[in-house]
Amino acid sequence: MNSNNQKIIINIGDINDPKWKIGFKNKLKMLRSNNLEIDSENIDLSCKDISEIIEIVNQYDCKITGFCSSSPKTIVSSQSLGYKSQFSIENNSKNTSDANKKNLTFSKTHFHQGTVRSGEYLESPGNLLILGDVNPGAKVSAEGNIIIWGKLLGIAHAGTKGNSKATISALQLRPVQLRIAKKIARGPKEKPQLGHAEQAKIDSEEIIITPLLTTQFNS
Amino acid sequence: MATDTRVILICSGKGGVGKTTLTANLGISLARQGLTTAVLDADFGLRNLDLLLGLENRIVYTAQEVLEEECRLDQALVKHKQESNLSLLPAGNPRMLDWLKPDDMKRIVDMLKEQFNYVLIDCPAGVEDGFKNAMAASQEAIVVTNPEVSAVRDADRVIGLLNTNSIKPVQLVLNRVRPKMMANQEMLSINDVTDILALPLLGLVLEDEQIIVSTNRGEPLTLNSVNSPAAKCYLNIAKRLQGEDIPLIDPLKESSGFGAKFRRLMQTKIF
Numbered sequence A: 001m002n003s004n005n006q007k008i009i010i011n012i013g014d015i016n017d018p019k020w021k022i023g024f025k026n027k028l029k030m031l032r033s034n035n036l037e038i039d040s041e042n043i044d045l046s047c048k049d050i051s052e053i054i055e056i057v058n059q060y061d062c063k064i065t066g067f068c069s070s071s072p073k074t075i076v077s078s079q080s081l082g083y084k085s086q087f088s089i090e091n092n093s094k095n096t097s098d099a100n101k102k103n104l105t106f107s108k109t110h111f112h113q114g115t116v117r118s119g120e121y122l123e124s125p126g127n128l129l130i131l132g133d134v135n136p137g138a139k140v141s142a143e144g145n146i147i148i149w150g151k152l153l154g155i156a157h158a159g160t161k162g163n164s165k166a167t168i169s170a171l172q173l174r175p176v177q178l179r180i181a182k183k184i185a186r187g188p189k190e191k192p193q194l195g196h197a198e199q200a201k202i203d204s205e206e207i208i209i210t211p212l213l214t215t216q217f218n219s
Numbered sequence B: 001m002a003t004d005t006r007v008i009l010i011c012s013g014k015g016g017v018g019k020t021t022l023t024a025n026l027g028i029s030l031a032r033q034g035l036t037t038a039v040l041d042a043d044f045g046l047r048n049l050d051l052l053l054g055l056e057n058r059i060v061y062t063a064q065e066v067l068e069e070e071c072r073l074d075q076a077l078v079k080h081k082q083e084s085n086l087s088l089l090p091a092g093n094p095r096m097l098d099w100l101k102p103d104d105m106k107r108i109v110d111m112l113k114e115q116f117n118y119v120l121i122d123c124p125a126g127v128e129d130g131f132k133n134a135m136a137a138s139q140e141a142i143v144v145t146n147p148e149v150s151a152v153r154d155a156d157r158v159i160g161l162l163n164t165n166s167i168k169p170v171q172l173v174l175n176r177v178r179p180k181m182m183a184n185q186e187m188l189s190i191n192d193v194t195d196i197l198a199l200p201l202l203g204l205v206l207e208d209e210q211i212i213v214s215t216n217r218g219e220p221l222t223l224n225s226v227n228s229p230a231a232k233c234y235l236n237i238a239k240r241l242q243g244e245d246i247p248l249i250d251p252l253k254e255s256s257g258f259g260a261k262f263r264r265l266m267q268t269k270i271f
C-alpha cells in the first residue's frame, strides 16, 4: 500500500457518464487513506460538481490535495473552494503523472479567457496566455512566459522552475509584485504610458520593464 | 401566482457597504411599482433588515420555523404596513448557522417564488457558509461596493465566486458616492471601479446623511423621503432592474456646484 504522504493523481473519468461515480468509487476503494490530486482532464466542473467529488472522497477517508485540469472553469471552481489547482496540458497519454509532465517543454501555451479576479490563482506548467485583466489580489504563474492581453494589477510569477529567461508581458503592467525565476520586484509606482504594451524580464540580475516590441515574441 | 420570479442576491464581500439598506429601499421601490416583493434576511448572524424596515416588533415566526415545519410560510411573512406588496421573511436565530445547508435556502426560496415577482436576498458579509448558502438559492446578483480599494477588492472576490457558480446577470451598485471627494481625487473614480470589476453598473447611490435618520426610524428613505438624494438613486435602480433605460444620476442637481467636475471625474484615474 502507499504511505499516507505519497501523492496520487487520480482521474475521475467522465462526469457526464451516469456511471462515473461507480468507477470513481472503485478507484477510491483501492486507495483508502491517501492524499489525492484529482485530474479532471478537459471536463468542466462547477463548484457543485467539485463539492460532490469532495463528499465522495471523504467517504473513503481520502484527502484531496489539489486539482489539475485543462478546463479553466474547473480550475477556477476548485480555486474558489480553496484547493491548489494546476492547469494540465492535454496530452494523449491518459496517465498524467508527474514524470511525463516534466518532459513537456515550454512550447505549450495555456489559454485563459476572462478576468482573473481577487483570490483566484492560475498556474501553468508551460506558458500562460490570458485574454483579460489580472486584478489586484489575483495571482498567475507559469514555468514559461506570461502574456496578458489586458491589465496586470495583481501578482505574476514567470519561470517558476527557475528559468530566468522567462518574461511577463501585458498591455498595462501595473502589478502589485512581479517575480521572474527567483527575482522579486515590486510594481512600478508611476503610471504606465498609455498605448504601450510592456514587458518585464531579467537584465543583469534585475527585473526591468521595457516597452514591448513585437519582434520580442519571435524569439 | 407569479411565474417568472426574479431571485436576486444582494452581496458585497466586505461588511457595512450598504447591502441591507439597498435591500430595504429596493424592496419598497419595487413594491411601489406594483410588484409583489419578498425580502429575505439571510444574515442570520447579525439580522437587521427587520429593523431597517421597521418591522421588528411584528415578527412572530421566522425562516427557521418555516424550515422546521412549525409554521406555514404565510404565517412567518411580515407584510409591510404601508407597502402591502412588500413582505419580509425574517432570519431565524443565529444558531441556525450551525445546521443550515444550501438546500434549506433553496427550499425557502422555492416557496417564496410561488407568491412573489421579486425575491431579494440580503446576504451576510464574507464569502463563507452564509454567503454560499444564500448564493445557492439565487439566480442573479447585485454586488454592492464603495469607492474604496478594500471594498472593491472584496467585491472582485465575490464576483469571481458568483461567476463560477453560474449566477447571471451580476450587476454593480456603487454606494456612498461623494462627488466632492471624487472630484478632488480622494476617492476611487467611477471608472476606476468599473474598470476593475468589469460589470454593468446598475446604479450609483450618493452619500446621504438622511440614511442614518431613516435607519433609526425604521423607515427606508424611499418610503417617505423620496426627494432625498439617495432615495432618487434607489428608485432609479429599481426602475433599471425593471428594464427602464434611466441615465445615471447627475449629482449636479443633488449637490450643487459639482456637476462640471463630476463629468470630469467619470474620466479621472486615481490609484
Ligand SMILES: Nc1ncnc2c1ncn2[C@@H]1O[C@H](COP(=O)(O)OP(=O)(O)OP(=O)(O)O)[C@@H](O)[C@H]1O
Binding pocket: B012, B014, B015, B016, B017, B018, B019, B020, B021, B022, B043, B046, B123, B124, B125, B175, B176, B177, B205, B206, B207, B208, B209, B211, B212, B215, B230
Ligand atoms: N448611501 C449612504 N449614505 C450614508 N450612509 C450610508 C449609505 N449607505 C449605507 N450607509 C450606512 O452604512 C452603514 C452600513 O449599512 P448597511 O447596514 O446597509 O450595510 P451592510 O452591507 O448591510 O452591512 P453588513 O455587512 O454589516 O450587513 C449603515 O449605518 C448605513 O446607515
Ligand SMILES: [Mg+2]
Binding pocket: B019, B020, B021, B043, B048, B122, B123
Ligand atoms: Mg446587512
